[in-house]
Amino acid sequence: MFDAALHGAVRTGETIIMSTKLVIGLDGHSSGERALDFATTLAEQIGSCELLVVYVIEWSPYSFQTAEENAQRHKRREEEISLARERVVDPAVAKLTQAGLTVTGHVKHGNVADTLNKVAKDSGAAQIVVARSTDQSLSKRLFGSSTANLVMEASVPVTVVG
């Protein structure tokens, strides 16, 4: 189902051609802009390129919630997705489209590193572009940042924009 959605996006162009796919992971911070700029340059250099702008909402199926939170979960999920689209993904897609690139936007829930890697794998992307993490929290110090985890686990090359 996921594959179909992504490949469907590829076919929105006038012809179906083999193109290089790049996954751009955004985290909603200003550093994401640098990742976008870098990917734009890269895409222009490569030529025929498909860009997938992905925003991952950190979420675990093993977290604990109250009954009330569970009852409202579907509603909250929809709200989270539309907020992420509105604030992060849609502006990025608009910007890249304006630059004349073929681009699709995706919002996913899950572990950031795992999810970006899965999107890249499922879509057959050539590489993942992300910005260096801006997260300074304690959890980052304890468990490492999503960016570091992605670099360690990714099955395709990862470019980390500083």
Place this chain on the structure above:
Amino acid sequence: MKTYIKTAALTAMTALASPAFAQEAMSLDQKVNEAFAAATGPFVNFIFMSFPGTNFPWIVMWLVIAATVFTVYFGVVQFRFFGHAIGLVKGDYSDPEDAGEVSHFQALATALSGTVGLGNIAGVAVAVGIGGPGATFWMILAGLLGMASKFTECTLGVKYRNEYPDGTVSGGPMYYISKGFNELGLPGGKILAVLFSVFCILGALGGGNMFQANQAHAQIQGVVGFEFSGLITGFIFAAIVFVVIVGGVKSIARVTEKIVPFMGILYVGAALIILIVNYDKIGWAFGQIFGGAFTGLGVAGGMVGALIQGFKRAAFSNEAGVGSAAIAHSAVKTKEPITEGFVSLLEPLIDTVVICTMTALVIVISQQLIIDEATGLYVLNEAGTAIATVDGNSGVALTSAAFASGISWFPFVLAIAVVLFAFSTMISWSYYGLKAWTYLFGEGKTTELIFKLIFCVFIVIGAAASLGPVIDFSDAAIFAMAVVNIFCLYFLMKLVKTELNSYAARLKSGEIKKYSH
């Protein structure tokens, strides 16, 4: 009941524990207690009425027969689909596209935080204290059979939940009773749903609230070492619950939800340590459990006494057949309602067969219950109502003393665990009660606020009343829910059977398969 050592009375909380205040508060506690016992007496008596000429309460038979019927009707579903249930909780069958929705694991964890509570700690102590070690055997059996009851009600809970346009859901027996009866063309669904809701509100105020507040107070009092009014504990608890359920301060609830599973693991871990240290007595303890199950070993009521206590406390602890879990489980994201039924059958297993059994084993092994060495039978207390214990403890104080015999500082950890379990159970039941309340009176800010305020008031009453009347009312209210729920499940179980057959066939044919993650 209140036999706590008054040693530290002069050192701490002098203002609250001053003689004048204590006397006044005690008399107020007694007044609350008497008024409460008088008000709830007739209802309690009806629920626990015995079969004519016996001392066997009909309600216990009601629960056991139901669990047995569901076990047979669904072909021992609790064992046939046990492995599949584990796979579902692990997320093997969850569509990755549904990430961000309520997972099977989350629905199970939420339901468990509502059931794993004082029933597992204090309730088991009450069962073993009155019914002897033999009560444990019947408790485990009730837990295993109860898995089928839970499976039935939770499948229906998801199948007939209300999904609102804004994306929120409401589910539970009141919804499946009214919708299910309609679907089958049976009359009276609406009336039964209303009746269930009334009992659910009482259950939320009783077992989900007063019993928790009461035992949390007993535990705090035991740890600080002197008596003080339950009204103080009650007010503090009520204030915190108020802040969470009325003030919407989710952070407190969220912190509790995270600590509770940790406490559960710690509790089982501590129990295991005590068992390992006393490994030479484990065989003896099981001997007591099996021997007591069929002979009673001198407890009041003999074998039947042990059986009644075991079944009662199992039902009170894991709530199988009561219908409360169906409310908690109904929020899960799944296309197959029956999958939540499979997941829910793990609940009585974890709650009763694992956690309750641990408590019972620790109490038996620590030899808190006094045995007449000459006869090998248990010695009864002066009133002849329960087994005499080393320090005259009962309820949560008995569990605490049992753990202390192995790990001296454990009562402090237990006190924290009890308070947290009590709190998380209260939060869960405030939601169950609220769902029943809004089913009756409609959803809306004012009606919801009224219920939440009533809920907070009952915390104070529960903490101030003594254990006897509170436990009677709590049991009665929760069992009253089971009366309506199980009656309706007998009519609705064929709907679950259809789902089960269809799902089992598709699972076998490979139509339902695991997702690769």
